[in-house]
Amino acid sequence: MTRRILARIAAIALTATALSPALAALDIGDPVPKFTATAALGGKTFRYSLADALAKGPVVVYFFPAAGTTDCNxxxxxxxxxxxxxEAVGATVIGVSADDIDTLKDFSVKQCQSKFPVAADQSKVVIEGFDALMQTRPDFANRxxxxxxxxxxxxxxxxxxxxxxxxxxMLNAVKALPKTVSSR
Incomplete structure (x- = not known):
């Protein structure tokens, strides 16, 4: 009886681990991968560079599963x-997903209201570099x-x-940065 209970507990724990999203591998203080990617802003494409954006101040890099879905909208x-x-605290924002650039061109206008860029990462190089790959659905970025x-x-x-x-x-975290960092 005890062996059966232990086996059941182990099975439940294994299932819970498999279904839970991975924690971010990049911890506070870790360097992030500097990336360039094709991005869309206001329906137009351009080459986005994280290094260039960081030269102007802090950057919020947010990953999302799929453009056009309810939660991503x-x-x-x-x-x-x-x-x-x-902008008032000197920060910029870039969204990143595994969507193609044509999907993101439309998304950048309709959902992002032409206010910030979204980058296409179909190869998932950026997503994996930030450990943002959804473990349960590896075709998508995690939120x-x-x-x-x-x-x-x-x-x-x-x-x-x-x-x-x-x-x-993210806004509270940017506001908490030392003033010399957030108001460059």
Whole structure:
């Protein structure tokens, strides 16, 4: 009887581990991969460079599963609505997903309201570099947000499939940066 109970507990624990998203491998203070990617802003494509953006101040890099889905639309709208607050503290925002650039061109207008860029990462090089690959559905990025300090290190991160708190947490993290960092 005890052996059966232990086997059941082990099976439950294994299932819970397999279904739970991975924690962010990049911890506070870790350097982030500097990337360039094809991105869309206001329906137009351009080459986005994280290094160039960091030269201007902190950057919120947020990963999302799929453009056009309900929760991803909610999150993009929330970031768009908060862009004035991010700009007021010297921060920029970039969204990243495994979607193709044509999908993101449309998404950048409709959901992001032409207020911040979204980058296409179909090869998942950037997604994997930030450990943002969804473990249960490896074709998608997990919903994971980072604040990257101008020196290229993680200042804060938040992972949750629920889109509701990402903007608030990232804005608070940017505001908590030392003034010399956030108001460059």
């Amino acid at each position: 909610i999150e993009a709208h929330a970031f768009a609505e908060a862009m004035g607050q991010f 994971l947000s980072y604040v990257v300090a101008p020196n290229g290190t993680v200042a804060s991160y938040y992972q949750n499939l629920n889109p509701d708190k990402h903007v608030e947490r």
